[in-house]
Amino acid sequence: MSMFCHQCQETMKNTGCSMKQGMCGKSAEVANLQDLFIWCLKGISVWGHKAKKFDLYDNEAGFFIDKGLFATITNANFDRTAFIELIKESIAIRDRVKDSFLQAHKNKNGSDFSLSVPECATWIPNNEDDIKAKADSGAGGWLEIENEDERSLKATILYGLKGMSAYAEHAYQINKSCKEVFEFLMEALAALVDESKSQDELFDLVIKTGEMGVKTMAILDEANTTAYGTPEITQVNIGVGKNPGILITGHDLVDLEELLEQTKDQGVDVYTHSEMLPAHYYPKLKQYSHLYGNYGNAWWHQKEDIANFNGPMLFTSNCLVPPVKVDYKDKLFTTGAVGFEGLPHIPDRAEGGKKDFSTIIEMAKECAPPKEIETGQITGGFAHSQVLALADKVIEANYDGTSDKGFNVVAATITANPDITHWIVTAPNDEGAQGATRALEQAGIGQHGRTTVYRCRPLASGLGIRLVSLSLFFFWPC
Numbered sequence: 001m002s003m004f005c006h007q008c009q010e011t012m013k014n015t016g017c018s019m020k021q022g023m024c025g026k027s028a029e030v031a032n033l034q035d036l037f038i039w040c041l042k043g044i045s046v047w048g049h050k051a052k053k054f055d056l057y058d059n060e061a062g063f064f065i066d067k068g069l070f071a072t073i074t075n076a077n078f079d080r081t082a083f084i085e086l087i088k089e090s091i092a093i094r095d096r097v098k099d100s101f102l103q104a105h106k107n108k109n110g111s112d113f114s115l116s117v118p119e120c121a122t123w124i125p126n127n128e129d130d131i132k133a134k135a136d137s138g139a140g141g142w143l144e145i146e147n148e149d150e151r152s153l154k155a156t157i158l159y160g161l162k163g164m165s166a167y168a169e170h171a172y173q174i175n176k177s178c179k180e181v182f183e184f185l186m187e188a189l190a191a192l193v194d195e196s197k198s199q200d201e202l203f204d205l206v207i208k209t210g211e212m213g214v215k216t217m218a219i220l221d222e223a224n225t226t227a228y229g230t231p232e233i234t235q236v237n238i239g240v241g242k243n244p245g246i247l248i249t250g251h252d253l254v255d256l257e258e259l260l261e262q263t264k265d266q267g268v269d270v271y272t273h274s275e276m277l278p279a280h281y282y283p284k285l286k287q288y289s290h291l292y293g294n295y296g297n298a299w300w301h302q303k304e305d306i307a308n309f310n311g312p313m314l315f316t317s318n319c320l321v322p323p324v325k326v327d328y329k330d331k332l333f334t335t336g337a338v339g340f341e342g343l344p345h346i347p348d349r350a351e352g353g354k355k356d357f358s359t360i361i362e363m364a365k366e367c368a369p370p371k372e373i374e375t376g377q378i379t380g381g382f383a384h385s386q387v388l389a390l391a392d393k394v395i396e397a398n399y400d401g402t403s404d405k406g407f408n409v410v411a412a413t414i415t416a417n418p419d420i421t422h423w424i425v426t427a428p429n430d431e432g433a434q435g436a437t438r439a440l441e442q443a444g445i446g447q448h449g450r451t452t453v454y455r456c457r458p459l460a461s462g463l464g465i466r467l468v469s470l471s472l473f474f475f476w477p478c
């Protein structure tokens with residue numbers, strides 16, 4: 001059995017994972033089931049988008065599509081059984097949406113709907129063998145699209161929708177309303193199986209997908225800040241305490257809040273890992289004294305970090321490295337969009353209820369405290385409101401894109417501002433960032449000095465915008 005997936009930067013030879021297993025550990029069987037599942041989501045969307053013309057909206061179907069797309073992002077869900085169940089559920093939801101549309105059509109027009117629809121809108125598997133056979137046939141996979149330009153446009157749209165669905169899912173857990181986003185998901189997925197769409201129309205949809213992605217980020221920002229306050233610049237402990245701990249990653253702040261509530265006064269501390277680090281910057285979450293700190297390194301470093309942590313770990317939305325040939329597998333838990341065959345999955349909360357993390361908490365109580373792997377603090381929380389609050393302190397400096405000129409302008413800026421000892425420097429290319437770092441170190445500010453230096457490169461090399469922004473440094477005194 002083979003697969004073809006080119007959805008992330010880990011992909012083989014920068015072209016596509018096409019063997020028995022992807023670079024992320026996703027098997028060909030799961031990859032093909034994910035393709036088939038997305039094809040089924042397109043089937044729901046065909047009817048859902050048509051139903052919109054009759055002012056019909058099925059929120060449950062919208063949220064199902066959203067959660068389903070989310071489950072197919074990289075390093076989220078490797079569970080073949082989960083995808084088979086999702087495919088079955090998608091057929092039932094599709095037929096409900098379809099029936100509702102057909103009835104509305106008949107009521108309005110006095111006759112049955114008779115236009116043709118894509119196969120994904122009507123396919124009915126008789127059993128699991130049918131599902132597996134359809135998945136193995138490559139249904140819904142990219143290689144069904146022969147024209148590379150068309151494939152590229154459609155892939156850009158779908159990957160945009162997947163990212164959007166992740167943001168929307170987190171927002172929905174808080175505000176319980178994402179109708180505009182869910183309707184757009186249906187519109188765009190239906191367009192991906194509409195043979196009449198020209199490449200110009202698909203290009204327009206790429207742009208619209210980007211616009212809706214930005215809008216969805218704003219919806220999530222609003223949901224998070226309304227629920228947890230505006231992120232603040234915060235020192236985060238990277239050492240360890242004496243209590244046993246639970247490590248939590250992903251982006252689901254509601255999961256974290258419920259875990260913090262349930263671990264209160266239990267003698268168990270909660271540590272974030274990698275993707276969950278920004279939780280420390282939210283005022284409401286940082287009030288929990290047992291949100292002890294952040295443990296370990298980036299997501300891809302998790303095997304070493306989990307082994308050292310000693311306690312259990314909860315994956316809330318993604319970033320799972322398949323736990324094969326490891327000793328800690330029995331300490332891992334998944335929830336939300338994440339899944340892996342054999343790992344316990346904490347079920348979704350019932351309407352108005354909360355998730356039950358008691359199994360993880362009881363396990364943590366039996367574990368040793370985390371092993372210390374580093375000490376000190378890191379600083380974060382530079383969200384947009386914090387950046388804007390510092391706007392009048394920002395110093396811009398021109399350079400020509402080279403490391404030497406970058407060094408010169410940063411050195412001059414430091415000399416001209418002797419009272420400032422903490423800097424955040426953003427540079428639009430690697431050369432500028434290197435020059436800035438040299439200047440900061442030479443001035444005694446940096447890794448050997450009395451202060452901390454932050455460096456980031458906001459614009460990827462190779463983007464067109466680089467040409468117009470290459471010559472600017474931004475210095476953020478803090």
Ligand code: SF4
Pocket residue numbers: 005006007008009010011012016017021022023024025026031073074075
């Ligand atoms: S998601 Fe996995 S299988 Fe797909 S391109 Fe990325 S590494 Fe390869």
